[in-house]
Amino acid sequence: MAILKIAQMGNPVLRRPADLVPIKSIKSPILKKFIDDMIETMREYSGVGLAGPQVHESLQIVVIEAHENPRYPQTPTIPLAILINPAVEPLTDETDEDWEGCLSIPDIRGKVPRYREVRVRAHDREGKELDFSVKDFFARVIQHEHDHLQGILFLDRMKKLDTLTYMAEYQRYWTNQ
Numbered sequence: 001m002a003i004l005k006i007a008q009m010g011n012p013v014l015r016r017p018a019d020l021v022p023i024k025s026i027k028s029p030i031l032k033k034f035i036d037d038m039i040e041t042m043r044e045y046s047g048v049g050l051a052g053p054q055v056h057e058s059l060q061i062v063v064i065e066a067h068e069n070p071r072y073p074q075t076p077t078i079p080l081a082i083l084i085n086p087a088v089e090p091l092t093d094e095t096d097e098d099w100e101g102c103l104s105i106p107d108i109r110g111k112v113p114r115y116r117e118v119r120v121r122a123h124d125r126e127g128k129e130l131d132f133s134v135k136d137f138f139a140r141v142i143q144h145e146h147d148h149l150q151g152i153l154f155l156d157r158m159k160k161l162d163t164l165t166y167m168a169e170y171q172r173y174w175t176n177q
Ligand SMILES: [Zn+2]
Pocket: 101, 102, 103, 104, 144, 148
C-alpha cells in the first residue's frame, strides 16, 4: 500500500465534479489498490474521511472511518465504510452546526451546518448496492465527503466565517483537551 499525496485547497481537482466509477471496474485490481491506498492515506493523516479528488483522482469514491485520534479526540466511532458513486438525500429539514476540518484545508476548523439525518445510496467495494440512513456525526462526515465529489469544500457551507479558527486556537479555546 502507498500513502497518497493530498491535494490542498487551490488545487483545481478539488473544485471539479468527480466522475462516476463504472460499476464494471469496481473490482478491478487498479481500483482495489487505489481504495486500499485511500484507506492507508486516511489513517496515516488521521482523517475521518477521504474523497477521491483529495488524492488527485477525480472519481466518486469516498472512504470513511472514525475513532479517537489526535485530530479528533472524543470522536464517535464509525466503522470503515467505502462508498462508490454515493447519492445523499436529506431525511429531515433539521440541521446542526458543528466543527469540521479537512485534510485539504490543513490546520483550520470552522462550524458548518449539516442535515442531521441523511439517506445514502452507493456501491461498496465489491460492487454491492448499499441503501442506509445515518444520523449526526456519521451523517455530517458523509455530507462533507459527498461535497468533495461535487467540488464543494466545507468553507462554502459555512453560513458565516466568524468561527473560522486555526488549530492551535481551536485547541486552546474550543476543546477541553
Ligand atoms: Zn474534506
